[in-house]
Amino acid sequence: MVGKRSGRALLREEGLERTDNNFDLTTWPQVNMINQKNYYTEYLKRDDQILPLRLQQEERRNRMATNAKDRDRALAHAKPGDIPTGEPDLDLEDEAGMDESSGLSGQDALGSKVIVIHPGSQNLRIGLASDALPKTVPMVIARKSRVNEAEESDGEPRPKRLKLEDGKPLEPEKMFGEDFAKHYSTMCADLKIHMRNNKRRVLPNSKELIVNYNKRTPPETISEHNDPLRIDWTEVPEDPDLAPGHYTGKDALRIPDKSNPRYKLFWPLRQGWYNERDYKEKKAIYDDFSAIIEDAIKTQLNLTRKKEWGQYSCVFIVPDLYERQYMTQALTMLLRDFGFNRVCFIQESLAATFGAGYTSACVVDLGAQKTSICCVEEGMCVENSRINLKYGGADVTETFIRMMLFDHFPYQDINLNRRHDFLLAEEIKTKFCTLNEGDVSPQLYDFHLRAFGQDTRKYTFKTYDEVLLAPQGHFEPTIFDNSQKLEGRRKLIDRSCDLYDGSPNDPTSSAQSAIIAMISPSAAPGNQSTILNGEATNGNADETL
Numbered sequence: 001m002v003g004k005r006s007g008r009a010l011l012r013e014e015g016l017e018r019t020d021n022n023f024d025l026t027t028w029p030q031v032n033m034i035n036q037k038n039y040y041t042e043y044l045k046r047d048d049q050i051l052p053l054r055l056q057q058e059e060r061r062n063r064m065a066t067n068a069k070d071r072d073r074a075l076a077h078a079k080p081g082d083i084p085t086g087e088p089d090l091d092l093e094d095e096a097g098m099d100e101s102s103g104l105s106g107q108d109a110l111g112s113k114v115i116v117i118h119p120g121s122q123n124l125r126i127g128l129a130s131d132a133l134p135k136t137v138p139m140v141i142a143r144k145s146r147v148n149e150a151e152e153s154d155g156e157p158r159p160k161r162l163k164l165e166d167g168k169p170l171e172p173e174k175m176f177g178e179d180f181a182k183h184y185s186t187m188c189a190d191l192k193i194h195m196r197n198n199k200r201r202v203l204p205n206s207k208e209l210i211v212n213y214n215k216r217t218p219p220e221t222i223s224e225h226n227d228p229l230r231i232d233w234t235e236v237p238e239d240p241d242l243a244p245g246h247y248t249g250k251d252a253l254r255i256p257d258k259s260n261p262r263y264k265l266f267w268p269l270r271q272g273w274y275n276e277r278d279y280k281e282k283k284a285i286y287d288d289f290s291a292i293i294e295d296a297i298k299t300q301l302n303l304t305r306k307k308e309w310g311q312y313s314c315v316f317i318v319p320d321l322y323e324r325q326y327m328t329q330a331l332t333m334l335l336r337d338f339g340f341n342r343v344c345f346i347q348e349s350l351a352a353t354f355g356a357g358y359t360s361a362c363v364v365d366l367g368a369q370k371t372s373i374c375c376v377e378e379g380m381c382v383e384n385s386r387i388n389l390k391y392g393g394a395d396v397t398e399t400f401i402r403m404m405l406f407d408h409f410p411y412q413d414i415n416l417n418r419r420h421d422f423l424l425a426e427e428i429k430t431k432f433c434t435l436n437e438g439d440v441s442p443q444l445y446d447f448h449l450r451a452f453g454q455d456t457r458k459y460t461f462k463t464y465d466e467v468l469l470a471p472q473g474h475f476e477p478t479i480f481d482n483s484q485k486l487e488g489r490r491k492l493i494d495r496s497c498d499l500y501d502g503s504p505n506d507p508t509s510s511a512q513s514a515i516i517a518m519i520s521p522s523a524a525p526g527n528q529s530t531i532l533n534g535e536a537t538n539g540n541a542d543e544t545l
Contacts, residue, residue: 036114045179052110105447112492115301115340116350117293118317121269122394124249124295129315136302141288142252144245145264149418150257157415159402159481172408183479187469196439207407210462214408219449219457229448232422248295253419256429256452265419268292271390272319272370273326277488285492290333297338306339313342320347320374321386323506324496347381349374367392371474372510383508391473395480397429401468407466410459411449420451433467440468 011017046051055275066083111129118125120139127134161175169175182497188207224230237243240261247255247263255263267275268289279285289471298304303312318327324470327345334343346354349363353376365372375385401414414421428447442464449457473479497506 114313116315137249137296138253140252141292142247142255142263144261146263148257148264158417159398170407176402191465206464210464211408213462214410216380217410217460219459223455231450233452244482248292257418274493278489282492309337314340315344317348317351318345320349320372325493346364349376350381368394386509387511390485391480396470397425400429401425401475403466410461433471435471440465
């Protein structure tokens, strides 16, 4: 009888038994695990191993060498008995270092010589990197002209109203056309349904109460000497020859409409790109763009002497989905015209995440005339996530005024082409518009109309759902007026093309192309020249934008 054999015996017979022949598994030298209790390193423990600190030490060393040369030169030219006075010796390890004479140290010293510039379609933000908050300046320039912007096109107001054949205005419910009336009524009905579903109180006749009150409320007149908040208008010399060639910023917006000589407002940027609609030459666009930034540096940063600008560096904020022509012109302006020492370009979303202290985020930038979306991952913009939509806060302002006029706004003559009306519309939008459904109820508000050479008028009016529906246009952009947003595009400034094959070389985004394909399926990937719902491409996907 054969006994039961073990598994090891079977493996030995089959030649599969594991044996140890004392050979190493590899000829590569084996490194034993380090003893965590007995090791030491100086990595990143000395200042000379950290780049920013090493740069500071080099600056201090250069400053010490310069001071020593100046002292030797002064001693050589000094008369006997004279004691030349110079700067005190600087210690290489002194943290005050190169900015001891100015009283700055640490991060303030590093940022006090860096100017940050962020141009926008409506506002320019500028300041030093060491400032807590930037200065905000309207991105506008006023130049002498035969007529002002409100007198152009036969004085056609904005928002545009329909009229009868004899020139008389239509009723407020009809002055903006049937499409706007239907869309506005649909949005009002949808909001009521949504509020009822959320158990919010909805009065059945709220709209009628608002309209009836606004119809029968006349303004109250306040004399100028009784108005404590009267406006200080920009004084224009009576002699046209002595009047300045241009005004910028807030001074430009405060020039009276009927001034002598007339001044016309120009906005160099529109919808995030150069404004080619209102200009006849691209050089005029570049000159106005440069003049606004130059005046802002002189007035807001108190750097009145251009010779001093060579000591400063510049950080220029550009759109996420930028254009190469815009970048080229900005670089030429900053280095050649302004003479900055160094220039750095950084995208808007990246700058926002750095400022907020996040390494990864989805940044949604609601600007005045464009809305941009971009994902930032580990300090880099994700290229194919960049989206640029051509609507923003200015569209909300105009739509809010249209809705208020539709509901018999007491100030029926409002015209956003007039400067004081434009500032008034921005003010009431900022004060009264909201996205909180709890604020949707009949509310009584007032505002003061201050025009040059006229007594102040105080208007009282009521609002209902207009304060919510206007900003909700960001999610329903067909309510906006998108008819003129591409007018004049590529009229003066051609698209940047590759030097060798002639193909467009502006940055592209697959997310932007997907949006255009979704809203306009008939647009080919290489020729998407449509704008719908205020959205437009900004890259190779479009031949006309």
